């Protein structure tokens with residue numbers, strides 16, 4: 154597997170265009186899986202521009218959400234998005250959470266675990282800051298299982314002999330997440346893989362939002378000559394499921410795991 158630079162997330166608006174709708178479609182399914190009680194104080198680790206954080210308020214009835222993320226650019230967008238809610242947004246790192254023990258009812262990492270150098274350290278930090286009986290959960294694109302949002306473009310690139318690696322596929326595996334949750338002594342662990350269908354207005358909407366901001370797939374496309382880009386694009390256009398109104402549909406997939414902090418005696 155070729156090495157590549159993990160993406161750096163700075164631009165909340167660009168992230169929204171490429172990933173925001175996917176993030177919310179996946180987040181909704183994930184919350185259906187979790188079925189959390191309402192009125193919790195959540196910690197949202199790697200909250201980014203607040204796409205999933207917003208769902209914690211609107212769909213899960215959160216009383217309060219504390220979001221932490223290393224990117225102050227994304228947090229600026231999150232602040233505007235969440236201004237009507239009781240959201241606290243803090244610059245920080247998942248692996249050294251700036252919170253006291255047992256501060257939260259639940260902690261979640263939405264589309265983050267594959268970017269972390271040390272996921273077990275991050276999950277142990279989540280376990281530290283969540284009260285006994287509270288939940289720790291995570292979901293991430295099933296990269297190895299072909300569930301990444303830009304998989305159709307990756308497959309087309311691969312047909313031209315060009316690999317566009319996605320960061321941390323091993324950390325996005327369901328068995329990896331389960332093993333981390335188990336190794337930390339979490340209880341009531343459950344996992345699932347879910348398809349996440351999404352409809353784009355048309356093929357141009359799919360194409361422009363996918364390659365509109367820098368990421369390994371967009372960079373690989375842009376490294377091609379204009380004529381090769383055009384061959385790739387037109388070939389892909391023919392393979393995507395297209396409705397009579399021109400809309401383009403595609404299903405990505407997430408792996409999700411949850412567990413509970415043991416009651417201490």
Ligand SMILES: C[S@@+](CC[C@H](N)C(=O)[O-])C[C@H]1O[C@@H](n2cnc3c(N)ncnc32)[C@H](O)[C@@H]1O
Pocket residue numbers: 162172176198199200201202203204205221222223224227245246247248262263264265268269270
């Ligand atoms: C794909 S985005 C997901 C954002 C958001 N959770 C969502 O669902 O839309 C990945 C996020 O992980 C954050 N991230 C990367 N490294 C991190 C770390 N060490 N600790 C916490 N967050 C991190 C990035 O800044 C970015 O906001």
